[in-house]
Amino acid sequence: MTLGTTLSTAFGTATRALLLSALLASPSALVHAQTPTPAPIQPGEPAISMDDARRIANEHGLVRIEEIKLDGGKWEIEGRDSTGAGMEIDLRATDGTVIKMERDRPASAGARP
Numbered sequence: 001m002t003l004g005t006t007l008s009t010a011f012g013t014a015t016r017a018l019l020l021s022a023l024l025a026s027p028s029a030l031v032h033a034q035t036p037t038p039a040p041i042q043p044g045e046p047a048i049s050m051d052d053a054r055r056i057a058n059e060h061g062l063v064r065i066e067e068i069k070l071d072g073g074k075w076e077i078e079g080r081d082s083t084g085a086g087m088e089i090d091l092r093a094t095d096g097t098v099i100k101m102e103r104d105r106p107a108s109a110g111a112r113p
Contacts, residue, residue, distance in 0.1 A: 048096045053077060056096050057089050061103075074099060 048056075053075040054065060065079040075091040086104040091097065 047094045048075070048091070050075070052096060053091055053093075056091055056098070060089055060098060060101060062087050062089060 050068060050070075053068060054077070057065060057068075057077045057079070061081045062077060062079045063082050065077060067076075067078040069076050070093060073093050075093055077089045077091070079087055081087050081103060088100070088102045089098060090100040092099055
């Protein structure tokens with residue numbers, strides 16, 4: 001074996017090992033770098049504000065809010081949709097997940113014969 005072949009083989013092996021270790025380390029480093037740690041939620045404090053709760057309710061069809069209150073770790077929101085039907089939406093106060101959504105039949109639907 002010549003000196004040039006030995007150096008080439010040694011350099012190639014070292015380079016491949018270095019690249020392999022960098023590739024194996026990179027994905028986990030990227031995941032940790034891109035995933036911010038959420039701030040801890042203080043007991044008794046909702047993570048979403050009343051304004052956030054209103055926005056989420058609007059996104060689910062509630063156009064006129066008549067009552068909103070925080071009770072037992074959930075936002076309870078009552079109001080009307082675009083047809084005038086009564087609606088109730090309960091949201092988990094920690095993350096805004098819809099727990100319950102009820103909608104009355106609109107008055108325009110009326111009783112069917």
